[in-house]
Amino acid sequence: MGHVVEVRALHKHYGRGTHALRGVDLTIEEGERFALLGPNGAGKSTLVRIVAGLSTRDSGETVVSGVDPGRQPRTLQWKVGVVPQENDLDPLETPESMVTFQCRLFGMNHRDARERCDELLTTFNLEPFRGKKASELSGGNKRRLHCALALVHRPRLLFLDEPTTGMDPEVRRSFWQVLLRANERDGTTLFLTTQYLEEAEQHTDSIALIHDGTILFRGSVRDFKGRVDKTGGVSLEESYLLWLKEHRRKEVACV
Amino acid sequence: MSNSGLLLVYRGARKLLRSPGTVVMGLASSLFFLIVYNAGIGGIGDLGAFGGAGYFAFLFPLGTVSLAMGSAAGAGQSLHADLNSGYFRRLFLSPVPRWAFAAAPIIADALATAITSTALIGVALIFGLPLRFGPSSFVSVVAISILWGLALSGISGGIMLRTGKPGGARMVTTAVFPLIFLSTTFLPRELIDSEWLLLVSRINPVTYILEAQRFVLGGTGSFADFATGFVLSGCLALAGTVYALTGTNKILV
Secondary structure (H helix, E strand, O other): OOOEEEEEEEEEEEEOOOOEEEEEEEEEEEEOEEEEEEOOOOOOOHHHHOOOOOOOEEEEEEEEEEEOOOOHHHHOOOOOOHHHHOOOOOOOOOHHHHHHHHHHHOOOOHHHHHHHHHHHHHHHHOHHHHHOOOHOOOOHHHHHHHHHHOOOOOEEEEEOOOOOOOOOHHHHHHHHHHHHHHHHOOOOOOEEEEHHHHHHHHHOEEEEEEEEOEEEEEEEEHHHHHHHHHOOOOOOHHHHHHHHHHHHHHHHHHO | HHHHHHHHHHHHHHHHHHHHHHHHHHHHHHHHHHHHHHHHHHHHHHHHOOOOOOOOHHHHHHHHHHHHHHHHHHHHHHHHHHHHHOHHHHHHHOOHHHHHHHHHHHHHHHHHHHHHHHHHHHHHHHHOOOOOOHHHHHHHHHHHHHHHHHHHEEEEEEEHHHOOOOHHHHHHHHHHHHHHOOOOOOOOOHOOHHHHHHHHHHHHHHHHHHHHHHHHHHOOOOOOHHHHHHHHHHHHHHHHHHHHHHHHHOOOO
16 A cells, blocks of 8 residues: 655744744555544644645645645645635535535536535435525534535545534534545545544544644554553543643653 | 636626625616716716717716726625635635636626626616717727726735735725726816816826727717727736736635
8 A cells, every 4th residue: 555645854834933843754554544633733734734735834745645735736636635624615505506516616517516416415414404505504514514525526535624523423423434434435545633532543543643743653543552551441532641741741851 | 717717707606696786786876876967967068078979978988987896896805705714725625726716706797897887888878878889889888897897806806815804905996986086087178177187187097998988989089099998998907807816826725
Protein backbone atom coordinates (compact mmCIF):
# COMPACT_ATOMS: atom_id res chain seq x y z
CA MET A 1 0.00 0.00 0.00
CA GLY A 2 1.24 3.51 -0.81
CA HIS A 3 1.23 6.67 1.22
CA VAL A 4 -1.84 8.79 0.65
CA VAL A 5 -0.51 11.65 2.77
CA GLU A 6 3.16 12.54 3.08
CA VAL A 7 4.15 15.57 5.11
CA ARG A 8 7.78 16.51 5.74
CA ALA A 9 9.20 19.30 7.94
CA LEU A 10 6.00 21.34 7.65
CA HIS A 11 6.04 24.81 9.18
CA LYS A 12 3.26 27.37 9.44
CA HIS A 13 3.20 30.75 11.18
CA TYR A 14 0.24 33.04 11.79
CA GLY A 15 1.14 36.69 12.10
CA ARG A 16 4.35 37.34 14.00
CA GLY A 17 3.88 35.36 17.15
CA THR A 18 2.08 32.09 16.51
CA HIS A 19 4.11 29.16 15.24
CA ALA A 20 1.20 26.82 14.50
CA LEU A 21 3.19 23.93 12.99
CA ARG A 22 6.84 23.30 13.92
CA GLY A 23 8.36 20.85 11.48
CA VAL A 24 5.57 18.29 11.27
CA ASP A 25 6.38 14.89 9.70
CA LEU A 26 3.49 12.55 9.00
CA THR A 27 2.63 9.74 6.62
CA ILE A 28 -0.72 8.02 6.23
CA GLU A 29 -1.29 4.78 4.30
CA GLU A 30 -4.00 4.23 1.76
CA GLY A 31 -7.15 2.82 3.37
CA GLU A 32 -5.99 3.75 6.88
CA ARG A 33 -8.41 5.03 9.51
CA PHE A 34 -6.38 7.72 11.16
CA ALA A 35 -7.12 10.24 13.94
CA LEU A 36 -5.14 13.36 14.73
CA LEU A 37 -5.56 14.20 18.39
CA GLY A 38 -4.49 17.11 20.51
CA PRO A 39 -5.79 19.94 22.68
CA ASN A 40 -7.43 23.06 21.26
CA GLY A 41 -4.90 25.23 19.45
CA ALA A 42 -2.41 22.36 19.03
CA GLY A 43 -2.37 22.72 15.22
CA LYS A 44 -4.86 20.03 14.13
CA SER A 45 -7.07 22.22 11.98
CA THR A 46 -4.06 24.05 10.51
CA LEU A 47 -2.56 20.75 9.41
CA VAL A 48 -5.86 19.59 7.91
CA ARG A 49 -6.33 22.91 6.10
CA ILE A 50 -2.86 22.68 4.54
CA VAL A 51 -3.13 19.07 3.40
CA ALA A 52 -6.66 19.73 2.07
CA GLY A 53 -5.42 22.69 0.02
CA LEU A 54 -7.35 25.34 1.96
CA SER A 55 -4.27 27.04 3.37
CA THR A 56 -0.66 27.47 2.35
CA ARG A 57 2.45 26.24 4.16
CA ASP A 58 5.44 28.41 5.02
CA SER A 59 7.98 25.66 4.36
CA GLY A 60 8.22 21.90 4.09
CA GLU A 61 6.76 19.34 1.71
CA THR A 62 3.21 18.08 1.38
CA VAL A 63 2.05 15.39 -1.03
CA VAL A 64 -1.55 14.22 -0.91
CA SER A 65 -2.61 11.43 -3.29
CA GLY A 66 0.44 12.25 -5.40
CA VAL A 67 -0.47 15.94 -5.63
CA ASP A 68 1.10 19.01 -4.02
CA PRO A 69 -1.89 20.84 -2.50
CA GLY A 70 -0.11 24.19 -2.74
CA ARG A 71 0.59 23.87 -6.46
CA GLN A 72 -2.35 21.86 -7.82
CA PRO A 73 -5.31 22.62 -5.55
CA ARG A 74 -7.89 21.94 -8.28
CA THR A 75 -6.40 18.53 -9.12
CA LEU A 76 -6.37 17.72 -5.42
CA GLN A 77 -10.08 18.42 -5.06
CA TRP A 78 -10.91 15.48 -7.34
CA LYS A 79 -9.08 13.16 -4.96
CA VAL A 80 -10.09 14.38 -1.51
CA GLY A 81 -13.26 15.27 0.35
CA VAL A 82 -13.47 17.53 3.37
CA VAL A 83 -16.07 17.64 6.12
CA PRO A 84 -15.22 20.99 7.68
CA GLN A 85 -15.61 21.95 11.29
CA GLU A 86 -17.62 25.04 10.37
CA ASN A 87 -21.02 25.19 8.74
CA ASP A 88 -20.71 26.21 5.09
CA LEU A 89 -24.24 25.54 3.91
CA ASP A 90 -26.28 28.11 2.02
CA PRO A 91 -29.17 28.58 4.47
CA LEU A 92 -31.73 29.07 1.70
CA GLU A 93 -30.82 25.99 -0.33
CA THR A 94 -32.15 22.47 0.26
CA PRO A 95 -30.12 19.26 0.73
CA GLU A 96 -31.35 18.08 -2.65
CA SER A 97 -30.31 21.25 -4.50
CA MET A 98 -26.95 21.45 -2.71
CA VAL A 99 -25.94 17.84 -3.32
CA THR A 100 -27.10 17.94 -6.95
CA PHE A 101 -25.24 21.20 -7.53
CA GLN A 102 -22.08 19.82 -5.94
CA CYS A 103 -22.32 16.77 -8.22
CA ARG A 104 -22.63 19.07 -11.24
CA LEU A 105 -19.55 21.02 -10.09
CA PHE A 106 -17.70 17.72 -10.22
CA GLY A 107 -18.67 17.28 -13.85
CA MET A 108 -21.66 14.92 -13.59
CA ASN A 109 -24.49 15.36 -16.06
CA HIS A 110 -27.95 16.20 -14.75
CA ARG A 111 -29.19 12.59 -14.64
CA ASP A 112 -26.08 11.19 -12.92
CA ALA A 113 -26.14 14.09 -10.46
CA ARG A 114 -29.75 13.31 -9.51
CA GLU A 115 -28.99 9.61 -9.08
CA ARG A 116 -25.93 10.31 -6.93
CA CYS A 117 -27.95 12.81 -4.91
CA ASP A 118 -30.69 10.22 -4.24
CA GLU A 119 -28.06 7.67 -3.24
CA LEU A 120 -26.32 10.01 -0.79
CA LEU A 121 -29.52 11.38 0.74
CA THR A 122 -30.68 7.80 1.34
CA THR A 123 -27.30 6.73 2.73
CA PHE A 124 -27.22 9.61 5.21
CA ASN A 125 -30.92 9.31 6.14
CA LEU A 126 -31.58 12.77 4.73
CA GLU A 127 -34.34 11.65 2.38
CA PRO A 128 -37.17 13.04 4.58
CA PHE A 129 -35.45 16.44 4.62
CA ARG A 130 -34.46 16.68 0.96
CA GLY A 131 -36.77 19.65 0.28
CA LYS A 132 -36.17 21.55 3.52
CA LYS A 133 -34.04 24.67 3.67
CA ALA A 134 -30.62 24.15 5.29
CA SER A 135 -31.52 26.75 7.92
CA GLU A 136 -34.35 24.47 9.07
CA LEU A 137 -32.16 21.36 9.53
CA SER A 138 -30.98 20.16 12.94
CA GLY A 139 -27.29 20.31 13.81
CA GLY A 140 -26.90 16.56 13.27
CA ASN A 141 -28.58 16.67 9.87
CA LYS A 142 -26.37 19.58 8.82
CA ARG A 143 -23.28 17.54 9.73
CA ARG A 144 -24.57 14.57 7.72
CA LEU A 145 -25.27 16.86 4.80
CA HIS A 146 -21.68 18.13 4.98
CA CYS A 147 -20.51 14.56 4.79
CA ALA A 148 -22.78 13.80 1.82
CA LEU A 149 -21.39 16.86 0.03
CA ALA A 150 -17.83 15.74 0.72
CA LEU A 151 -18.51 12.30 -0.77
CA VAL A 152 -20.24 13.25 -4.03
CA HIS A 153 -17.17 12.51 -6.16
CA ARG A 154 -16.18 9.34 -4.28
CA PRO A 155 -12.86 10.70 -2.96
CA ARG A 156 -10.02 8.34 -2.04
CA LEU A 157 -9.26 10.40 1.07
CA LEU A 158 -11.79 11.99 3.41
CA PHE A 159 -10.81 14.68 5.92
CA LEU A 160 -13.17 14.88 8.86
CA ASP A 161 -12.54 17.93 11.03
CA GLU A 162 -14.47 17.29 14.26
CA PRO A 163 -17.37 15.91 12.22
CA THR A 164 -19.67 14.64 14.96
CA THR A 165 -19.85 17.79 17.07
CA GLY A 166 -23.50 18.37 17.96
CA MET A 167 -24.71 14.92 16.90
CA ASP A 168 -26.79 12.81 19.24
CA PRO A 169 -25.48 9.25 19.91
CA GLU A 170 -27.91 7.58 17.54
CA VAL A 171 -27.10 9.89 14.66
CA ARG A 172 -23.39 9.59 15.44
CA ARG A 173 -23.58 5.82 15.28
CA SER A 174 -25.30 5.80 11.87
CA PHE A 175 -22.86 8.46 10.64
CA TRP A 176 -19.93 6.24 11.54
CA GLN A 177 -21.56 3.20 9.97
CA VAL A 178 -21.62 5.02 6.63
CA LEU A 179 -18.01 6.16 6.93
CA LEU A 180 -16.74 2.74 7.95
CA ARG A 181 -18.64 1.17 5.06
CA ALA A 182 -16.93 3.61 2.68
CA ASN A 183 -13.59 2.68 4.22
CA GLU A 184 -14.17 -1.08 4.04
CA ARG A 185 -15.99 -1.27 0.71
CA ASP A 186 -14.26 1.47 -1.30
CA GLY A 187 -10.96 1.72 0.57
CA THR A 188 -11.56 5.40 1.39
CA THR A 189 -8.86 6.66 3.74
CA LEU A 190 -10.29 8.46 6.78
CA PHE A 191 -8.34 11.35 8.33
CA LEU A 192 -10.15 12.44 11.47
CA THR A 193 -9.66 15.17 14.03
CA THR A 194 -11.88 14.94 17.06
CA GLN A 195 -12.22 15.82 20.69
CA TYR A 196 -14.29 12.67 21.29
CA LEU A 197 -11.53 10.23 22.12
CA GLU A 198 -13.82 7.24 22.55
CA GLU A 199 -14.77 7.81 18.90
CA ALA A 200 -11.14 7.71 17.84
CA GLU A 201 -10.55 4.58 19.93
CA GLN A 202 -13.57 2.81 18.51
CA HIS A 203 -13.31 3.72 14.83
CA THR A 204 -9.68 4.36 13.94
CA ASP A 205 -6.68 2.07 13.81
CA SER A 206 -3.91 4.61 14.20
CA ILE A 207 -3.43 8.00 15.80
CA ALA A 208 -1.01 10.88 16.05
CA LEU A 209 -0.79 13.28 18.97
CA ILE A 210 -0.01 16.87 18.18
CA HIS A 211 0.89 19.41 20.80
CA ASP A 212 2.07 22.96 20.27
CA GLY A 213 2.58 22.34 16.55
CA THR A 214 4.70 19.21 17.00
CA ILE A 215 3.74 15.56 16.54
CA LEU A 216 4.72 13.80 19.74
CA PHE A 217 3.36 10.34 19.04
CA ARG A 218 2.47 8.38 15.91
CA GLY A 219 1.30 4.78 16.10
CA SER A 220 -1.56 2.53 17.00
CA VAL A 221 -4.05 3.22 19.77
CA ARG A 222 -2.82 0.10 21.57
CA ASP A 223 0.82 1.24 21.44
CA PHE A 224 -0.12 4.64 22.83
CA LYS A 225 -2.13 3.17 25.67
CA GLY A 226 0.67 0.73 26.45
CA ARG A 227 3.17 3.55 26.55
CA VAL A 228 1.15 5.53 29.09
CA ASP A 229 -0.07 2.63 31.18
CA LYS A 230 1.82 -0.68 30.94
CA THR A 231 -1.29 -2.70 31.77
CA GLY A 232 -3.06 -1.14 28.77
CA GLY A 233 -6.29 -1.41 30.73
CA VAL A 234 -7.31 2.24 30.59
CA SER A 235 -9.27 3.94 27.86
CA LEU A 236 -7.72 6.12 25.18
CA GLU A 237 -9.24 9.17 26.84
CA GLU A 238 -7.72 8.33 30.22
CA SER A 239 -4.38 7.54 28.61
CA TYR A 240 -4.48 10.81 26.71
CA LEU A 241 -5.24 12.84 29.82
CA LEU A 242 -2.46 11.11 31.74
CA TRP A 243 -0.04 11.70 28.88
CA LEU A 244 -1.03 15.36 28.58
CA LYS A 245 -0.59 15.90 32.32
CA GLU A 246 2.83 14.28 32.27
CA HIS A 247 3.86 16.23 29.19
CA ARG A 248 2.89 19.55 30.79
CA ARG A 249 4.69 18.62 34.00
CA LYS A 250 7.85 17.99 31.99
CA GLU A 251 7.43 21.28 30.15
CA VAL A 252 7.15 23.20 33.44
CA ALA A 253 10.18 21.32 34.81
CA CYS A 254 12.22 22.33 31.75
CA VAL A 255 11.30 26.01 32.23
CA MET B 1 -16.39 29.83 -19.71
CA SER B 2 -15.94 26.46 -18.02
CA ASN B 3 -18.88 24.27 -17.10
CA SER B 4 -18.44 24.93 -13.38
CA GLY B 5 -18.24 28.67 -14.12
CA LEU B 6 -21.57 28.50 -15.96
CA LEU B 7 -23.08 26.60 -13.05
CA LEU B 8 -22.03 29.38 -10.70
CA VAL B 9 -23.58 31.99 -13.01
CA TYR B 10 -26.78 29.94 -12.97
CA ARG B 11 -26.64 29.90 -9.17
CA GLY B 12 -26.06 33.67 -9.07
CA ALA B 13 -29.07 34.24 -11.33
CA ARG B 14 -31.17 31.95 -9.14
CA LYS B 15 -30.14 33.94 -6.07
CA LEU B 16 -31.30 37.13 -7.76
CA LEU B 17 -34.61 35.53 -8.69
CA ARG B 18 -35.01 34.28 -5.14
CA SER B 19 -35.05 37.85 -3.86
CA PRO B 20 -36.16 40.00 -6.80
CA GLY B 21 -37.16 42.89 -4.52
CA THR B 22 -33.98 44.93 -5.10
CA VAL B 23 -34.19 44.58 -8.88
CA VAL B 24 -37.90 45.39 -9.02
CA MET B 25 -37.47 48.37 -6.68
CA GLY B 26 -34.62 49.68 -8.83
CA LEU B 27 -36.79 49.45 -11.93
CA ALA B 28 -39.74 51.11 -10.19
CA SER B 29 -37.65 54.00 -8.84
CA SER B 30 -36.00 54.60 -12.24
CA LEU B 31 -39.42 54.75 -13.88
CA PHE B 32 -40.73 57.01 -11.12
CA PHE B 33 -37.94 59.56 -11.56
CA LEU B 34 -38.25 59.53 -15.35
CA ILE B 35 -41.99 60.13 -15.25
CA VAL B 36 -41.90 62.74 -12.48
CA TYR B 37 -39.00 64.76 -13.93
CA ASN B 38 -40.54 64.63 -17.38
CA ALA B 39 -43.92 65.73 -16.02
CA GLY B 40 -42.35 68.57 -14.02
CA ILE B 41 -39.81 70.08 -16.39
CA GLY B 42 -40.42 68.24 -19.65
CA GLY B 43 -41.50 71.50 -21.29
CA ILE B 44 -37.91 72.73 -21.53
CA GLY B 45 -37.33 69.98 -24.09
CA ASP B 46 -38.74 72.36 -26.69
CA LEU B 47 -35.60 74.50 -26.42
CA GLY B 48 -33.27 74.17 -29.37
CA ALA B 49 -30.36 73.03 -27.17
CA PHE B 50 -32.15 69.68 -26.62
CA GLY B 51 -31.87 68.86 -30.32
CA GLY B 52 -35.56 68.51 -31.04
CA ALA B 53 -36.02 64.98 -29.74
CA GLY B 54 -37.97 66.02 -26.65
CA TYR B 55 -37.07 66.02 -22.98
CA PHE B 56 -38.10 62.40 -22.34
CA ALA B 57 -35.55 61.12 -24.89
CA PHE B 58 -32.95 63.42 -23.35
CA LEU B 59 -33.71 62.28 -19.81
CA PHE B 60 -34.18 58.55 -20.46
CA PRO B 61 -30.46 57.55 -20.17
CA LEU B 62 -30.70 58.63 -16.50
CA GLY B 63 -33.00 55.64 -16.03
CA THR B 64 -30.57 53.06 -17.40
CA VAL B 65 -27.55 54.61 -15.65
CA SER B 66 -29.31 54.64 -12.26
CA LEU B 67 -30.73 51.16 -12.85
CA ALA B 68 -27.24 49.72 -13.31
CA MET B 69 -26.07 51.62 -10.24
CA GLY B 70 -28.88 50.12 -8.19
CA SER B 71 -27.84 46.58 -8.98
CA ALA B 72 -24.10 47.33 -8.80
CA ALA B 73 -23.88 46.63 -5.09
CA GLY B 74 -25.52 43.26 -5.74
CA ALA B 75 -22.32 41.51 -6.79
CA GLY B 76 -20.46 42.74 -3.73
CA GLN B 77 -23.27 41.78 -1.40
CA SER B 78 -23.64 38.38 -3.00
CA LEU B 79 -19.91 37.76 -2.63
CA HIS B 80 -20.07 38.92 0.99
CA ALA B 81 -22.94 36.54 1.74
CA ASP B 82 -21.01 33.63 0.19
CA LEU B 83 -17.85 34.51 2.08
CA ASN B 84 -19.72 34.86 5.37
CA SER B 85 -21.74 31.69 5.02
CA GLY B 86 -18.57 29.71 4.33
CA TYR B 87 -19.82 28.86 0.86
CA PHE B 88 -16.50 29.92 -0.70
CA ARG B 89 -14.74 27.29 1.37
CA ARG B 90 -16.88 24.63 -0.28
CA LEU B 91 -16.07 26.09 -3.69
CA PHE B 92 -12.39 25.92 -2.77
CA LEU B 93 -12.97 22.22 -2.13
CA SER B 94 -14.47 21.77 -5.60
CA PRO B 95 -12.65 21.89 -8.94
CA VAL B 96 -13.88 25.41 -9.66
CA PRO B 97 -11.47 28.04 -11.04
CA ARG B 98 -11.08 30.91 -8.61
CA TRP B 99 -11.96 33.61 -11.11
CA ALA B 100 -15.40 32.03 -11.47
CA PHE B 101 -16.21 32.94 -7.85
CA ALA B 102 -16.26 36.64 -8.79
CA ALA B 103 -17.30 36.29 -12.42
CA ALA B 104 -20.54 34.50 -11.54
CA PRO B 105 -22.26 37.24 -9.49
CA ILE B 106 -20.99 39.93 -11.85
CA ILE B 107 -22.45 38.16 -14.89
CA ALA B 108 -25.66 37.48 -12.97
CA ASP B 109 -25.87 41.22 -12.25
CA ALA B 110 -25.28 41.96 -15.92
CA LEU B 111 -28.13 39.62 -16.86
CA ALA B 112 -30.38 41.42 -14.38
CA THR B 113 -29.33 44.76 -15.89
CA ALA B 114 -30.14 43.48 -19.38
CA ILE B 115 -33.60 42.34 -18.31
CA THR B 116 -34.47 45.47 -16.34
CA SER B 117 -33.18 47.90 -18.95
CA THR B 118 -35.22 46.02 -21.57
CA ALA B 119 -38.27 46.37 -19.35
CA LEU B 120 -37.50 50.04 -18.80
CA ILE B 121 -37.26 50.68 -22.54
CA GLY B 122 -40.50 48.75 -23.04
CA VAL B 123 -42.39 50.94 -20.60
CA ALA B 124 -40.70 54.11 -21.90
CA LEU B 125 -41.87 53.30 -25.44
CA ILE B 126 -45.43 53.66 -24.17
CA PHE B 127 -44.51 57.13 -22.93
CA GLY B 128 -43.17 58.05 -26.36
CA LEU B 129 -39.47 57.19 -26.18
CA PRO B 130 -38.03 57.46 -29.71
CA LEU B 131 -35.69 54.79 -31.12
CA ARG B 132 -33.87 56.73 -33.84
CA PHE B 133 -32.30 53.62 -35.43
CA GLY B 134 -35.02 51.12 -34.55
CA PRO B 135 -33.88 47.78 -33.07
CA SER B 136 -30.23 48.90 -33.31
CA SER B 137 -31.00 51.72 -30.89
CA PHE B 138 -32.61 49.29 -28.50
CA VAL B 139 -29.63 46.89 -28.65
CA SER B 140 -27.15 49.75 -28.22
CA VAL B 141 -28.86 51.15 -25.12
CA VAL B 142 -29.07 47.70 -23.52
CA ALA B 143 -25.42 47.00 -24.40
CA ILE B 144 -24.21 50.27 -22.89
CA SER B 145 -26.29 49.57 -19.77
CA ILE B 146 -24.74 46.12 -19.44
CA LEU B 147 -21.21 47.50 -19.83
CA TRP B 148 -21.83 50.26 -17.28
CA GLY B 149 -23.37 47.67 -14.94
CA LEU B 150 -20.36 45.38 -15.39
CA ALA B 151 -18.03 48.24 -14.48
CA LEU B 152 -19.88 49.06 -11.29
CA SER B 153 -20.48 45.42 -10.28
CA GLY B 154 -16.81 44.67 -10.89
CA ILE B 155 -15.67 47.54 -8.68
CA SER B 156 -18.20 46.59 -6.01
CA GLY B 157 -17.14 42.93 -6.09
CA GLY B 158 -13.44 43.81 -6.19
CA ILE B 159 -13.72 46.06 -3.14
CA MET B 160 -15.65 43.39 -1.28
CA LEU B 161 -13.04 40.71 -2.06
CA ARG B 162 -10.21 42.97 -0.90
CA THR B 163 -11.85 44.38 2.23
CA GLY B 164 -14.25 41.58 3.17
CA LYS B 165 -16.79 44.24 4.09
CA PRO B 166 -20.23 44.77 2.48
CA GLY B 167 -19.99 48.48 3.30
CA GLY B 168 -17.16 48.76 0.81
CA ALA B 169 -19.33 47.24 -1.88
CA ARG B 170 -22.24 49.58 -1.12
CA MET B 171 -19.82 52.49 -1.20
CA VAL B 172 -19.71 52.19 -5.00
CA THR B 173 -23.34 53.24 -5.30
CA THR B 174 -22.80 56.07 -2.83
CA ALA B 175 -19.67 57.26 -4.62
CA VAL B 176 -21.14 57.06 -8.12
CA PHE B 177 -24.50 58.63 -7.27
CA PRO B 178 -23.18 62.25 -7.24
CA LEU B 179 -21.71 61.68 -10.71
CA ILE B 180 -25.28 61.73 -12.05
CA PHE B 181 -25.73 65.29 -10.80
CA LEU B 182 -22.27 66.37 -11.91
CA SER B 183 -23.10 65.60 -15.51
CA THR B 184 -25.41 66.64 -18.33
CA THR B 185 -28.19 64.50 -16.90
CA PHE B 186 -30.86 67.22 -16.80
CA LEU B 187 -29.49 69.88 -19.14
CA PRO B 188 -27.24 69.91 -22.20
CA ARG B 189 -23.83 71.59 -21.87
CA GLU B 190 -25.09 74.65 -23.71
CA LEU B 191 -27.50 75.43 -20.88
CA ILE B 192 -25.10 74.88 -17.99
CA ASP B 193 -23.85 78.25 -16.70
CA SER B 194 -21.39 77.15 -14.07
CA GLU B 195 -17.82 76.81 -15.36
CA TRP B 196 -16.79 74.34 -12.68
CA LEU B 197 -19.81 72.13 -13.38
CA LEU B 198 -19.00 72.15 -17.08
CA LEU B 199 -15.42 71.18 -16.30
CA VAL B 200 -16.49 68.35 -13.99
CA SER B 201 -19.03 67.09 -16.54
CA ARG B 202 -16.24 66.85 -19.12
CA ILE B 203 -14.16 64.54 -16.93
CA ASN B 204 -17.20 62.63 -15.69
CA PRO B 205 -17.64 59.29 -17.54
CA VAL B 206 -21.40 59.40 -16.95
CA THR B 207 -21.61 62.35 -19.37
CA TYR B 208 -20.29 60.27 -22.26
CA ILE B 209 -22.49 57.30 -21.40
CA LEU B 210 -25.56 59.57 -21.43
CA GLU B 211 -24.56 61.22 -24.71
CA ALA B 212 -23.96 57.89 -26.42
CA GLN B 213 -27.47 56.78 -25.54
CA ARG B 214 -28.98 60.11 -26.60
CA PHE B 215 -27.52 59.68 -30.06
CA VAL B 216 -29.17 56.29 -30.63
CA LEU B 217 -32.46 57.32 -29.00
CA GLY B 218 -33.18 60.85 -30.22
CA GLY B 219 -30.49 61.26 -32.82
CA THR B 220 -28.94 64.20 -30.97
CA GLY B 221 -25.19 64.71 -31.10
CA SER B 222 -23.00 62.72 -33.47
CA PHE B 223 -21.84 59.17 -34.08
CA ALA B 224 -18.55 60.17 -32.46
CA ASP B 225 -20.48 60.83 -29.21
CA PHE B 226 -21.92 57.34 -29.43
CA ALA B 227 -18.57 55.74 -30.20
CA THR B 228 -16.86 57.60 -27.35
CA GLY B 229 -19.49 56.57 -24.82
CA PHE B 230 -19.58 52.99 -26.04
CA VAL B 231 -15.81 52.53 -25.99
CA LEU B 232 -15.53 54.27 -22.62
CA SER B 233 -18.18 52.06 -21.03
CA GLY B 234 -16.43 49.01 -22.56
CA CYS B 235 -13.10 50.08 -21.05
CA LEU B 236 -14.71 50.70 -17.67
CA ALA B 237 -16.41 47.28 -17.83
CA LEU B 238 -13.10 45.61 -18.61
CA ALA B 239 -11.30 47.47 -15.82
CA GLY B 240 -14.04 46.69 -13.28
CA THR B 241 -14.15 43.02 -14.24
CA VAL B 242 -10.38 42.63 -14.09
CA TYR B 243 -10.37 44.39 -10.69
CA ALA B 244 -12.92 41.89 -9.36
CA LEU B 245 -11.30 38.80 -10.88
CA THR B 246 -7.86 39.66 -9.51
CA GLY B 247 -9.49 40.14 -6.11
CA THR B 248 -10.27 36.41 -5.94
CA ASN B 249 -6.60 35.82 -5.09
CA LYS B 250 -7.21 37.72 -1.84
CA ILE B 251 -9.95 35.41 -0.60
CA LEU B 252 -9.17 33.72 2.70
CA VAL B 253 -11.46 30.87 3.70
